[in-house]
Amino acid sequence: MNRSHRHSIASAALVLLLGCSPAIAGLTRKHKVSPTPAPPATPHASSQLEDKKLNERVDALLAQMTLPEKIGQLSQFTAGSTITGPTGQKLDFDAMLPKGEIGSLFNVTGAKETNHYQHIAVEQSRLHIPLLFGLDVIHGHRTTFPVPLAMAASFDPDIVQQACRVAGTEARQDGINWVFSPMVDISRDARWGRIVESAGEDPYLGSAIARAYIRGYQQGDLSKSDSVAASVKHFAAYGAAEAGRDYNTTDMSEIRLRQVYLPPYKAAVDEGAATVMSAFNALNGVPETANPFTLTKILRKEWGFDGMVVSDYGAVGELMKHGIAGDGATAAQKALTAGVDMDMESNLYHSRLAGLVESGKVPMSVVDEAVRRVLRVKFAMGLFEHPYTDENLPPYQPTPEKRGLAKKAAEESFVLLKNEAVPGTGRLLPLASDLKSVALIGPLADDAEDMIGSWGAQGDAANTKTLRGALADKLGTKLTYVKGTDILSTDSSGFAAAVAAAKNADLVILALGEAGSMTGEASSRAHLTLPGNQQQLMQAVTAAGKPVVLVLFDGRPTAIPWAATHVPAILEAWFPGVEAGTALVSVLTGEVNPAGKLPVEFPYSVGQEPLYLAQLPTGRPAGDADLSHPPTNSEEKYLSRYIDAPNAPVYPFGWGLSYAQFTYSNVKIEHTGGTSKDVGEITVGVDVKNISSVPGVEVAQLYLHNTVASVSQPVRELKGFHRIFLQPGESQHVEFKLHFDDLAFYNVDVQRVVEPGTFDVYVGGSSKADKAGSFSVLE
Numbered sequence: 210m211n212r213s214h215r216h217s218i219a220s221a222a223l224v225l226l227l228g229c230s231p232a233i234a235g236l237t238r239k240h241k242v243s244p245t246p247a248p249p250a251t252p253h254a255s256s257q258l259e260d261k262k263l264n265e266r267v268d269a270l271l272a273q274m275t276l277p278e279k280i281g282q283l284s285q286f287t288a289g290s291t292i293t294g295p296t297g298q299k300l301d302f303d304a305m306l307p308k309g310e311i312g313s314l315f316n317v318t319g320a321k322e323t324n325h326y327q328h329i330a331v332e333q334s335r336l337h338i339p340l341l342f343g344l345d346v347i348h349g350h351r352t353t354f355p356v357p358l359a360m361a362a363s364f365d366p367d368i369v370q371q372a373c374r375v376a377g378t379e380a381r382q383d384g385i386n387w388v389f390s391p392m393v394d395i396s397r398d399a400r401w402g403r404i405v406e407s408a409g410e411d412p413y414l415g416s417a418i419a420r421a422y423i424r425g426y427q428q429g430d431l432s433k434s435d436s437v438a439a440s441v442k443h444f445a446a447y448g449a450a451e452a453g454r455d456y457n458t459t460d461m462s463e464i465r466l467r468q469v470y471l472p473p474y475k476a477a478v479d480e481g482a483a484t485v486m487s488a489f490n491a492l493n494g495v496p497e498t499a500n501p502f503t504l505t506k507i508l509r510k511e512w513g514f515d516g517m518v519v520s521d522y523g524a525v526g527e528l529m530k531h532g533i534a535g536d537g538a539t540a541a542q543k544a545l546t547a548g549v550d551m552d553m554e555s556n557l558y559h560s561r562l563a564g565l566v567e568s569g570k571v572p573m574s575v576v577d578e579a580v581r582r583v584l585r586v587k588f589a590m591g592l593f594e595h596p597y598t599d600e601n602l603p604p605y606q607p608t609p610e611k612r613g614l615a616k617k618a619a620e621e622s623f624v625l626l627k628n629e630a631v632p633g634t635g636r637l638l639p640l641a642s643d644l645k646s647v648a649l650i651g652p653l654a655d656d657a658e659d660m661i662g663s664w665g666a667q668g669d670a671a672n673t674k675t676l677r678g679a680l681a682d683k684l685g686t687k688l689t690y691v692k693g694t695d696i697l698s699t700d701s702s703g704f705a706a707a708v709a710a711a712k713n714a715d716l717v718i719l720a721l722g723e724a725g726s727m728t729g730e731a732s733s734r735a736h737l738t739l740p741g742n743q744q745q746l747m748q749a750v751t752a753a754g755k756p757v758v759l760v761l762f763d764g765r766p767t768a769i770p771w772a773a774t775h776v777p778a779i780l781e782a783w784f785p786g787v788e789a790g791t792a793l794v795s796v797l798t799g800e801v802n803p804a805g806k807l808p809v810e811f812p813y814s815v816g817q818e819p820l821y822l823a824q825l826p827t828g829r830p831a832g833d834a835d836l837s838h839p840p841t842n843s844e845e846k847y848l849s850r851y852i853d854a855p856n857a858p859v860y861p862f863g864w865g866l867s868y869a870q871f872t873y874s875n876v877k878i879e880h881t882g883g884t885s886k887d888v889g890e891i892t893v894g895v896d897v898k899n900i901s902s903v904p905g906v907e908v909a910q911l912y913l914h915n916t917v918a919s920v921s922q923p924v925r926e927l928k929g930f931h932r933i934f935l936q937p938g939e940s941q942h943v944e945f946k947l948h949f950d951d952l953a954f955y956n957v958d959v960q961r962v963v964e965p966g967t968f969d970v971y972v973g974g975s976s977k978a979d980k981a982g983s984f985s986v987l988e
């Protein structure tokens with residue numbers, strides 16, 4: 210039934226100005242228009258795993274396997290020199306492989322190194338079953354791209370997909386056929402070190418990025434010689450670790466789990482992800498490594514996942530520390546029966562499963578099903594036909610194409626947080642071409658290692674251009690560099706030289722932030738301020754009175770309220786990867802116009818965490834303080850707010866300036882269908898115009914607020930974005946299409962419903978967009 214009605218246009222002339230710019234020359238770079246994430250492309254790896262012939266091969270092989278050989282397929286061990294978890298056990302892989310006792314190795318890299326083990330597995334074991342070789346390929350393999358949080362700031366799934374394509378190809382040449390990526394954990398707490406590996410706080414953006422990762426790694430076809438199997442991790446809700454402390458417990462309603470945390474995993478599974486990694490954390494008291502609710506009920510039964518689940522590192526053994534297993538055998542039993550097919554590094558399936566099967570505690574059918582899932586992936590990847598990696602390929606070359614893509618990705622990831630006019634100077638960015646002297650100050654200015662960020666895989670700092678190196682290429686003798694301090698230092702003896710350099714320069718660029726190693730696994734922080742004495746350095750240098758541009762390097766939102774007030778220009782650079790310096794210089798000089806948007810909110814203070822846009826309303830909202838900065842100074846005491854900090858972030862989700870200015874006008878909301886039974890399609894159209902004299906990319910964003918529902922709904926949620934390139938004066942009509950999924954939520958019966966009611970619509974260049982209108986869903 211297609212009952213159709215139209216809603217009137219609530220705001221015909223919404224005009225938003227974002228960013229400002231002096232006229233600059235040379236901004237000619239064309240940026241691609243990325244539409245709002247499209248439904249997944251076909252074919253899917255999941256359909257390969259379901260293939261009838263493939264499954265016949267799996268069953269035929271399974272029928273020949275002994276119990277130890279089956280258990281071997283379910284056992285994975287770390288080998289090689291990369292260390293990604295607690296080490297200890299020394300196993301003789303060369304002796305285990307001929308007996309078929311290993312299904313996969315990880316952390317061993319290189320064609321020769323992986324072939325060594327593969328030759329033994331394939332040639333010396335009875336059934337010749339090839340190994341899967343896993344590795345944490347997180348943001349590039351040898352060519353290092355920006356860290357995942359930065360990649361998400363591009364709001365450009367296309368570039369994520371392209372980066373994963375490069376990473377997958379490079380990994381395959383190094384013998385890796387399985388990447389432990391993407392991490393799609395929704396991350397709303399900046400204390401959590403692993404926020405750097407995520408796409409940030411938002412399920413809509415996170416889902417779009419998750420799909421892009423899978424497409425890039427798997428190409429819709431696992432059998433391609435340059436495809437790698439992806440591992441969606443960490444299932445589930447690892448990002449909600451209490452107090453942001455890594456590995457800590459998570460506790461949440463099923464509504465929140467399904468509405469906020471599960472969508473990106475589901476998106477990746479729908480896109481055909483071949484494997485899933487279970488998470489370390491307990492969810493509502495049940496460790497995810499032994500959680501039948503998430504691993505079996507949701508992942509397998511509801512989502513129909515046919516791939517394989519691997520535990521996280523040593524996590525089967527950790528079930529004992531979690532206190533849900535008194536011994537290793539119980540841990541193995543609980544993990545396998547809950548749905549963990551492969552034991553990463555605990556050595557408990559290997560050592561205990563046979564006994565469990567023989568005693569009848571674990572049915573053979575459960576083992577068989579797990580083995581099937583592992584074998585399906587191996588067959589789908591064509592490993593039985595092509596188990597080895599060519600050892601004669603030329604050594605890795607950071608080719609101009611790859612470096613070009615890494616540079617583009619970095620440029621797209623930078624977020625211009627602030628760019629205010631300085632009296633007598635104008636806007637600091639892009640840098641004026643007639644600057645006579647620039648002082649570059651700070652511990653991150655010439656730190657190649659930290660440009661790689663955490664999980665650098667095989668990235669090499671030696672290939673990395675720093676900001677100092679790239680600026681020196683551009684400015685020559687006009688550039689003075691003073692380190693000032695070290696990242697974590699409290700020694701201020703370098704301040705005097707830094708201040709002197711600032712005084713002698715026309716302009717100062719401060720390169721401050723955290724070290725790559727302060728982010729990632731086991732790197733949670735209880736403080737979100739600039740580490741060491743960098744805040745003091747910044748204040749001392751700023752007091753020198755020269756215009757200051759802050760370039761911030763970090764893998765999480767850093768609390769920079771002082772800088773937000775006192776420093777006129779701030780560029781969030783994250784950890785930009787191998788082309789850090791060159792990409793930064795392109796953007797700082799205006800050769801490329803920044804367009805990144807924040808995938809996470811930036812707090813005033815750690816006490817605001819977890820801090821995110823899509824909060825539920827309270828019964829005592831603090832008015833403006835909920836959404837804007839600075840907070841209102843209401844006389845009313847009994848409001849949901851802090852007495853010593855705003856509720857609002859310093860910089861909100863979706864925020865990011867450009868050297869261009871964009872207006873939004875002629876918002877039109879049209880609705881076909883329009884009932885809760887037949888939601889139909891809502892089209893929100895808007896004209897976006899570049900009213901500046903420079904070309905630029907704008908990420909037009911659409912947010913919704915479901916005003917009244919049976920369950921409180923977030924104050925604002927992202928439901929669409931378009932990345933558009935506009936020449937000066939150019940206008941483009943942008944349409945957002947909304948359907949059932951964009952309006953639906955989980956009710957108290959945990960059913961996904963659309964209820965009759967009114968939805969407010971916000972369209973603009975950030976989550977601070979003004980209300981553009983509303984539409985209603987009828988009974």
Ligand code: NOJ
Pocket residue numbers: 293294345389442521522730
């Ligand atoms: C532990 C981490 O949680 C996970 O993300 C990673 O893939 C494994 N270690 C393997 O290194």
